[in-house]
Amino acid sequence: MNYSQKDLDALWNIIKSHRNLFVGNYTGLLAVKFDLDIQLFEHSNKISHQKAVRDMETIVTYEIEKAIKILSLVDIRCHHLSCAADTGTGNNSALCIHYQDFGKDKFYALTIPGINYVPNQETRCMLEKMLKI
Numbered sequence: 001m002n003y004s005q006k007d008l009d010a011l012w013n014i015i016k017s018h019r020n021l022f023v024g025n026y027t028g029l030l031a032v033k034f035d036l037d038i039q040l041f042e043h044s045n046k047i048s049h050q051k052a053v054r055d056m057e058t059i060v061t062y063e064i065e066k067a068i069k070i071l072s073l074v075d076i077r078c079h080h081l082s083c084a085a086d087t088g089t090g091n092n093s094a095l096c097i098h099y100q101d102f103g104k105d106k107f108y109a110l111t112i113p114g115i116n117y118v119p120n121q122e123t124r125c126m127l128e129k130m131l132k133i
Contacts, residue, residue: 002031007064009028011064011095018079025122027119030115030118032091032092032093032114034092042058045082045096059109067112071110076099078098079095089127094115095117096112097110098110
């Protein structure tokens, strides 16, 4: 899981104008350590998405270039940090992008472990206050 900053910036440019379900304002993406059990994560990720949208196909990938190619050709609906991983500003987070193929009824959730948002200063302060409580 060695994501280049160039790839992270390219991914951010694709998703940044779409609705972010995670609270706050963000300026980019960064690679973080991800040491959760991947099989347990994939299972939890799939279950959480099935509860949200029936028949949603979940994709978990470490191949950021593949994700960029897919997301360049689809209708992105929203993005957030996966609730099957850790949320906040630290490690063990996973970026999740929900999309739909143009002209099709099927929804997808593409999740990339080991990616987190870069919060702006105001959001960083807000999150730090929330985490201390």
